[in-house]
Amino acid sequence: MVIIIITLIAPLLTILLYYDFNSILSSYQPYYLNVIKFSIFQAIISSIVSVCMGILFAHLLFKHSYIHGINSLVNFLSFTFILPTIIIVLGIISIYGNSGYLNYILEFFDLNIYGILGIIIAHVLLNFPFVTRIIFQSLQDISHDEWSLAKHNGLEGFALFKTIEWPAIKKTLPTILTMVFILCFMSFAPVIIFGGGPNFSTLEISIYQALLFEYDFTKAINLAFIQIIICLVFLLIFLFQNRISFFTLSENRASVTNTYSIRYLPDYLLLLLFIMFAFSPLVTIILDGIQSPKLLKIAFSKSFLIALTYTFIISVASGLLSIILTLGLLSFGKNIFIKNSLKRFVVFETYIYLLLVFSPVLISSGFFILFRQYLGILNPGLWIVILINAVFTIPLSYSLIKSSFYKIFFEQDFLSQSLGLKGLTRFILIEWPVIKIPVITAFVVTSVISTSDLVIISFFGTNNFSTLSLLMFRLMGSYQIQESQAVALLFLIYCFIYFVISYKLLTKLKIRIN
Amino acid sequence: MKNLSNIIAVILLLLTSSNIFAENKTLIIYTYDSFAAEWGPGPSIKSAFEKNCDCTIEFIATSNAATLLTKIQLEGTQSNADIVLGFDQNFLIDAEKTNLFIKHAIDPELNIDWKNDYFTPYDYGQFAFIYDDTKLLNPPKSMAELIDRDDIKIIVQDPRTSTPGLGLLLWVKSIYGKDSPNAWQSLNDKIITYTPGWSEAYGMFLENEADMVLSYTTSPAYHLMYEETNKYKAASFAEGHYMQIEVAGILKSSQNFKLAQKFMNFISSNEFQSEIPTKNIMYPVTNIELPEAYKQLTQSNNKLLIRPELVHASKKNWINEWLNSQ
Numbered sequence A: 001m002v003i004i005i006i007t008l009i010a011p012l013l014t015i016l017l018y019y020d021f022n023s024i025l026s027s028y029q030p031y032y033l034n035v036i037k038f039s040i041f042q043a044i045i046s047s048i049v050s051v052c053m054g055i056l057f058a059h060l061l062f063k064h065s066y067i068h069g070i071n072s073l074v075n076f077l078s079f080t081f082i083l084p085t086i087i088i089v090l091g092i093i094s095i096y097g098n099s100g101y102l103n104y105i106l107e108f109f110d111l112n113i114y115g116i117l118g119i120i121i122a123h124v125l126l127n128f129p130f131v132t133r134i135i136f137q138s139l140q141d142i143s144h145d146e147w148s149l150a151k152h153n154g155l156e157g158f159a160l161f162k163t164i165e166w167p168a169i170k171k172t173l174p175t176i177l178t179m180v181f182i183l184c185f186m187s188f189a190p191v192i193i194f195g196g197g198p199n200f201s202t203l204e205i206s207i208y209q210a211l212l213f214e215y216d217f218t219k220a221i222n223l224a225f226i227q228i229i230i231c232l233v234f235l236l237i238f239l240f241q242n243r244i245s246f247f248t249l250s251e252n253r254a255s256v257t258n259t260y261s262i263r264y265l266p267d268y269l270l271l272l273l274f275i276m277f278a279f280s281p282l283v284t285i286i287l288d289g290i291q292s293p294k295l296l297k298i299a300f301s302k303s304f305l306i307a308l309t310y311t312f313i314i315s316v317a318s319g320l321l322s323i324i325l326t327l328g329l330l331s332f333g334k335n336i337f338i339k340n341s342l343k344r345f346v347v348f349e350t351y352i353y354l355l356l357v358f359s360p361v362l363i364s365s366g367f368f369i370l371f372r373q374y375l376g377i378l379n380p381g382l383w384i385v386i387l388i389n390a391v392f393t394i395p396l397s398y399s400l401i402k403s404s405f406y407k408i409f410f411e412q413d414f415l416s417q418s419l420g421l422k423g424l425t426r427f428i429l430i431e432w433p434v435i436k437i438p439v440i441t442a443f444v445v446t447s448v449i450s451t452s453d454l455v456i457i458s459f460f461g462t463n464n465f466s467t468l469s470l471l472m473f474r475l476m477g478s479y480q481i482q483e484s485q486a487v488a489l490l491f492l493i494y495c496f497i498y499f500v501i502s503y504k505l506l507t508k509l510k511i512r513i514n
Numbered sequence B: 001m002k003n004l005s006n007i008i009a010v011i012l013l014l015l016t017s018s019n020i021f022a023e024n025k026t027l028i029i030y031t032y033d034s035f036a037a038e039w040g041p042g043p044s045i046k047s048a049f050e051k052n053c054d055c056t057i058e059f060i061a062t063s064n065a066a067t068l069l070t071k072i073q074l075e076g077t078q079s080n081a082d083i084v085l086g087f088d089q090n091f092l093i094d095a096e097k098t099n100l101f102i103k104h105a106i107d108p109e110l111n112i113d114w115k116n117d118y119f120t121p122y123d124y125g126q127f128a129f130i131y132d133d134t135k136l137l138n139p140p141k142s143m144a145e146l147i148d149r150d151d152i153k154i155i156v157q158d159p160r161t162s163t164p165g166l167g168l169l170l171w172v173k174s175i176y177g178k179d180s181p182n183a184w185q186s187l188n189d190k191i192i193t194y195t196p197g198w199s200e201a202y203g204m205f206l207e208n209e210a211d212m213v214l215s216y217t218t219s220p221a222y223h224l225m226y227e228e229t230n231k232y233k234a235a236s237f238a239e240g241h242y243m244q245i246e247v248a249g250i251l252k253s254s255q256n257f258k259l260a261q262k263f264m265n266f267i268s269s270n271e272f273q274s275e276i277p278t279k280n281i282m283y284p285v286t287n288i289e290l291p292e293a294y295k296q297l298t299q300s301n302n303k304l305l306i307r308p309e310l311v312h313a314s315k316k317n318w319i320n321e322w323l324n325s326q
Helices: A002-017 A030-063 A070-076 A085-096 A103-108 A116-140 A144-152 A157-185 A189-195 A203-212 A217-239 A262-291 A295-299 A302-339 A342-357 A360-371 A380-392 A394-419 A423-452 A455-460 A468-476 A481-508 B002-021 B042-051 B065-078 B089-097 B143-148 B163-188 B198-206 B219-226 B257-266 B275-280 B308-324
Strands: B025-032 B055-062 B083-088 B119-132 B154-157 B191-195 B212-216 B232-235 B241-251
Touching: A030 A070, A030 A116, A030 A157, A030 A203, A030 A217, A030 A262, A030 B308, A070 A116, A070 A481, A085 A116, A085 A189, A085 A262, A085 A468, A085 B198, A116 A157, A116 A189, A116 A262, A116 A394, A116 A423, A144 A157, A157 A217, A157 A342, A157 A394, A189 B191, A189 B198, A203 A217, A203 A360, A203 B065, A217 A342, A217 A360, A262 A481, A295 A481, A302 A342, A302 A380, A302 A394, A302 A423, A302 A468, A302 A481, A342 A380, A342 A394, A360 A380, A360 A455, A360 B065, A380 A394, A380 A423, A380 A455, A394 A423, A423 A468, A423 A481, A455 A468, A455 B065, A468 A481, A468 B198, A481 B198, B025 B065, B025 B257, B042 B055, B042 B275, B055 B065, B065 B083, B065 B089, B083 B089, B083 B257, B089 B163, B089 B241, B089 B308, B119 B163, B119 B219, B119 B275, B143 B163, B154 B163, B154 B198, B163 B191, B163 B198, B163 B212, B163 B241, B163 B308, B191 B198, B198 B212, B212 B232, B219 B232, B241 B257
Parallel strands: B025 B055, B025 B083, B154 B191, B154 B212
Antiparallel strands: B083 B241, B119 B212, B119 B232, B119 B241
8 A cells, every 4th residue: 555655646746846836727728628528428438338348248258168268368358458559559550440451341331440430449449358358257256056046047048147147247347437438538549540630639648748748747737637537536436336245155166068059150250250359450460570571680689688678577577566566455455345334445446446547647757756866877767667557557457356356255254264264374275266367367467568558668768778669669760660560579479478378377376385 | 973974975085086087987968769779870979979089978768859858857957967969949949948958169060050059950851741652643742732632641740749740730830821720721631640659650651541641851761771662752842841950958967068068069070970861861960971862862942940939939829729720
């Protein structure tokens, strides 16, 4: 808790030193009112579409999880969410853009990727696979007993979905909707690029402009403040819908008893369509990367190896730190829940999701001012990048772990207490085995997201300190598109290996008590 | 306690004195990263300069030119940097007003008009629309023609977040003056989209997303020199092309003024300037022999430029004017 508070409060206070209280209203312009209206509108549509598609996709994946490789597929679903937005954006353009592979579909309907439609497609593509990932997780937490009971009563199809799956999904919805809403509300590159003009804009763009182009801290803070207030309102609306209810006591995880069958053909086709849609932005990364004549040259260059090393360090350190902080918060939340009312618990969760609302540009600037004297001497840049990323990814790891964590806690609380298990022992014996998979997922997701970041690192990166995504962006910025396509592919391969190794190693990890 | 502070004082004295007597000084230059990168002009300029001085150059790079000035402002008088190299004339007055820079007191011979006590230019470019001549067979010959044509789609950068974007805003302003809002309204039909920076726009253009992209007259030289293709051309506009002049200045807080001044003079040397066309893909500010690829480029003699003072005073209004003419 202390770390998180310091990470946020210290830079904010530093920035407030630069705040000119005499001009609180000076930066107000009618333009921002339109920006705000539009941001809210597109964020609502984007999050609803992402969530609906996520539910359907997760349901199908879960129903057919007997299909070989489905579980690994689910793990890789977060790829579009965690890769640098700019690669995904360019990927989307090369598929759905004016000369994209699938542009004829849009053309057929006389549509164009630029404009509100483009913004929504981009946001859905960026977010729905991750939404699917979280919902799939919550479906896995349905106990075996419930399934067998439902089957025993002859529930099938929609009735089965409604009575068994929907309650499990419903619990995660407020969180997911809030998260996706905030992410879309604060989105930067996709909105400028697909918006087609400044009429479609978000406040984050203006914050960026005020900080980096106008050096106008007062304006940046004013806008950030408006942004925080709006998100807070939505957070509270969503989170107060949160009803926490837990199911029957059971150790058994659900396992689906379906097998391959011809009558599922429509399902299979739909699944295939979803998979193709979810992974479509990655197609170009792979194709362009393989075709890049610079692939081998770049893979052995000094700048690539430096970037790879730092990417690895940041991945592991941010991922671990994020998980440790999240687990701390989870047990803190558990205590609040036991001792206090549901209301307090909701306030606590609001704080966590509020982390999403702090503009990374603003926080990074604050940190930069704080540490400016030391930059270049001790290279604190690396540690700051790790710390900021770890804290900013807490809401993601929290949302990935929480359903399993709270469920197992409430299910096993009685048992643990009767056995006299406490603290770490209890955590290792009771909770760890159940939350292991979500924790690993959260670890890999936060790891890679931390290295995809381009905003925080742009403040602290130097020639000898970069990450793969920064290198890719640098290459793009100096005409070396082919080189940057090669790095994008190598980054994708890095993520893939990181995912596979983390799952393989960590699932085998058994903590023993002597 | 007294002992401890004595010890610290002695250590500090030793540290500082060892700096004073050290022959090898370090000159710290803040720049943007495509300048300092291993493929940029930085490394060869560093070694050329170090040959003639008992010193080391250290480049500290930010991700883009705009962040550079913000970084200096954030660091204030505590900056370690001696020289800042990399922002353009549109940020000149902002930089002067920070009161962080010192007069350079040098007088280099340049091929462009330049008079400023604080900053000296190291290269310049002209904004232009780049097209693929295998795909766009009849490019527009003027801004007016581009505005009138309805068969051309272009990608440009957002003036709020990108230097070329701001360049286009000023380009239109310098041609159309008070009529700019009307010009923008017609221009908007051609603009597929705005991007946050140059990289996204150029990347999208190379993916054939548009007929033309806003970049520099020198961009085709990169493709000629490094990819051996001459299909990318800069459309030459009758009204002229807007200039971007990139400058360097010495910080007041620098402890190495003499050395910094030596570097500022070095900027207009042949050794420095000859790295610019091939590695920064911009024009040199002295009359050196240009590489073969540059001889194929069309350079406009009508160099448009709005006085930095006027840009500084009106930038906000002009951006708002552009926002309102959407």
